[in-house]
C-alpha cells in the first residue's frame with residue numbers, strides 16, 4: 001500500500017516537473033534580445049535593455065568599423081561576465097543564459113560607447129512580459 005502511494009507521488013512529481021521544465025525552456029528559448037551597434041549616439045540601440053534570465057542577447061554590428069563588447073566588470077579582474085572578440089562589420093556577438101543582474105558594458109575599442117543590460121530573475125517574468 002505504502003509502496004504504491006510513494007510511486008504515485010513520484011509519478012505526479014515527475015509529470016509536473018516535466019511540464020514546468022518544458023514550459024520554462026520554451027519561454028527561455030523564445031526570448032532573443034537584439035542590440036544594434038550604431039555609428040551614432042547612443043551607439044547601442046536600445047542602449048538600456050531589460051530581459052528575463054535564460055534568454056539570449058545578440059549584438060549586431062551595423063557600422064563599418066570593428067567593435068568589441070566588454071562587460072564593465074571585466075576591468076576588475078575578479079569576474080568577467082562577457083567579452084567578445086572583435087566584431088566585424090555585419091557580424092554578431094551572442095551571449096546566452098546570463099544570470100540575473102545588471103550588466104554595464106562598453107566597446108573595448110571605443111570606451112565612450114556604453115550600454116546597460118538588465119537580466120531579471122524568473123520571479124519578475126510576468127512584469128517584464130508587458131514590455
Ligand SMILES: [Cu+2]
Pocket residue numbers: 066067068107108109110113
Ligand atoms: Cu567600438
